[in-house]
Amino acid sequence: MSTTRSAHPSTRTRSGRPPRQRHAQAKEHHARTQAAAGQSGKGGKTGTRRWSHEVMEKSDALDLEKGIFRNGSADEIAQSLKRSSLASRRRKGTPFQSAMSMLNFYINRAGKNLPKTQRTTLERAKKKLREAFGRTP
Template sequence: MATSKWSQDVTRHSNALDIDRDVFTRTDPKAIAASLKQSAEASHRRRATPFRSAMSMLTFYINRAGTDLDPGQKRVLESAKDELRKLFDKAGKA
């Protein structure tokens, strides 16, 4: 019997954002950030601002993947945070 992690279910069926399939496996931080930005701005179900929703989903994925996340992919995803800040004009702000 296959078991599913609750975090995987959240990522796939987020009530706030409809994210592109496999967005977190991309290797281009700018593409990840752009996809999350588009999803956050298009969503009418989110409770926070588009920036906070996108950043929260990215951070959630990184934290839930934990030690199972490839170190190289983790660097890509951490860089995507910086790209999100740039896209939302939040450079220098956390």
């Protein structure tokens, strides 16, 4: 009488490969599909997805003046954010919450790429924004 021994279901799949081999196989498949789509690895410029840009364009974010974060003083940025948040019908929270959220979103997405001078301007804009909405601590 022969006894056939089957592998435990959690260790093998229909392909009969153990988990580590399946993982390596998945990585290879991912690399092939990225190459076929014209996307390079991390940090590549060709075919990269800009989800943060899509958030700014399509979400319930504020309709901001173009280039306001790059070309303005702290006071101009705060006043522009206030105007945009009061005028917007797409926001979900209060005007102050929406304006501060967009400012923080921009700072966080820029990360280490944000020059120190611009970062200090944007941090001052936060203070000005609090003052503009009467929320000084």
